Amino acid sequence: MSPEERREHLLATALQLYGERAMDDVSVDDIVAEAGVSRALFYRYFSNLREVHVAALTTVVDELIERITLPQDGDLITQLRSALTEFVSSVEAFASSYTALLRSGSTIATSETETLVDKVRNHVVDLVCQRIGIVDPSALLLLTLRGWVALVETTCVTWLATHNPPREVFEHWLTDQLITMVGTTAGHSERAAEEIAPLLRELS
Template identity: 40%
Template sequence: MAPHERREDLIRTALGVFALRPPGEVTPEDIAEAADVSRALVYRYFPNMARLRREALEQAMSELLERLVPPAGLPPREQLRGSLVRFVEFADSYSPAYVALLRGGSVIATEETEAEIDRVRTGVLELLLDRVGPRPPSPPVLMALRCWISVVETAVMLWLRERGRTAEELADWLLDQLVAMVLAAGAPEEGLSALTSRG
């Protein structure tokens, strides 16, 4: 296996392990065993677990941003709903890592991981601005959008624990919260008609 392929394989292996266990509990030995390689080989590519966790997170966040881009041609509500469902499914597939990243005081919640999470938040904000408008948003509307992103993160974390509804039902509830929040922030109601219509 070429060096770049081996590195990619170790990152993929790490993501698979992080889908089952909190990343802070995973050791290089765990990665080596899952990849069927020696511990020394893991250390050849990643001098410590912090580096491996960071690179795995970077790759996962890039993949998430790609998934969140909705297909063109759908009504705005369906675009956002589809992106929300994909976000919930992504969080579900990496449930231990998702919870660990967002939980305060986690051993893996570093400045670098926070920067990666902020990269996704910025991408989500741009996606919202393209569909909620107008640009530039007023300061209250911009604050409402940023707060709604935090609501999504927290709601998904609670959903992972309680499973009281389907991912689709959660997405519809979150969209209703979005509309309520931006209306309360002063966004014109006529501009949100595409988000309030359920087809």
């Protein structure tokens, strides 16, 4: 393998292990044993375990961002549900890693992982703002959209443990939460109401 391929192999192995157990329970020895390499080779690519954790989580975040898009066709509800389907599919594929990324108090929680969480949130907020034609959202609208994304993230972690309610019901419920939240925001700010008016017309 080339150096880049070897590094990617180690990251893929780490992600595989994170899918089988909690990230905090995966050690360097676990990764090298599963990858079939030596500890010396591991340390050629990563300085410590935290570094491989962050690199692996970056892979997860990059894939999430690549997959979360709003289709060109259909009304906003259809587009949001399509994006949520992609989001939930990605979260399911990296369930353990995603949970570790959001879990407060994890041993891998650092400013770097907080930046990764924000990267996903900012991407989703930007998508919605672009879709409804808002370049500079008001503070209250921005809080609403970021609050909705945080709701999606945290409830996904809970939902992953049971897959209850059924996935389709869960995704529709998340969409309805956004409708309720933006409607409430419109009643608290004249500027936000003007910004949200096109969105509410499509969602009604």
